[in-house]
Amino acid sequence: MVLAAEPLIHKSFSPAQAQSAAPATKGPVGRESGLPVPRFVSIKADKVNVRSGPTRDHSVAWVFTRAGLPVEITAEFETWRRIRDSDGAEGWVYHSMLSSRRTALVGPWLKDGATSLYASRDAQSRVAAQVEPGVLGQVNDCDGSWCRFYGDGFEGFIQQEKLWGVYPGEKID
Numbered sequence: 001m002v003l004a005a006e007p008l009i010h011k012s013f014s015p016a017q018a019q020s021a022a023p024a025t026k027g028p029v030g031r032e033s034g035l036p037v038p039r040f041v042s043i044k045a046d047k048v049n050v051r052s053g054p055t056r057d058h059s060v061a062w063v064f065t066r067a068g069l070p071v072e073i074t075a076e077f078e079t080w081r082r083i084r085d086s087d088g089a090e091g092w093v094y095h096s097m098l099s100s101r102r103t104a105l106v107g108p109w110l111k112d113g114a115t116s117l118y119a120s121r122d123a124q125s126r127v128a129a130q131v132e133p134g135v136l137g138q139v140n141d142c143d144g145s146w147c148r149f150y151g152d153g154f155e156g157f158i159q160q161e162k163l164w165g166v167y168p169g170e171k172i173d
Contacts (some may be wrong), residue, residue, distance in 0.1 A: 030076035050091035054080035070165030104165030117156025121146040128156030
């Protein structure tokens with residue numbers, strides 16, 4: 001069985017291409033939270049407004065319509081976080097609309113069809129599932145090369161480089 005991606009967000013514009021970022025394990029921390037910037041988090045609610053600036057007075061640029069999507073925090077200003085999505089689009093979200101729960105998308109850039117999830121951290125192990133680019137799942141137990149990736153109806157290990165929502169080489173317990 002191959003799991004396909006569901007629609008993820010509604011945007012009122014065409015977003016920029018995704019940009020790569022440095023791992024959140026070393027480097028600057030946010031003045032407001034004391035946590036690394038950049039870092040990955042996820043969307044907490046099924047409807048989250050993304051604004052053009054860090055106040056409620058700024059216009060809504062687009063709306064996330066699915067909880068759990070991974071986003072990257074790229075800056076902090078008081079109670080607001082500037083985020084970047086998997087398309088590379090950036091905007092501001094109120095901090096309470098974000099969760100520290102780690103999720104990821106199977107690489108939207110993977111154009112060769114389904115990607116294998118394996119029974120263990122070895123591409124020679126049994127294939128546990130096939131997932132299409134854009135499939136959303138939870139991620140944990142990353143060793144810098146492989147992550148345990150799971151969701152509704154699938155579970156297995158995937159090469160970390162095939163996920164958006166985890167930095168290359170990042171370790172997650």
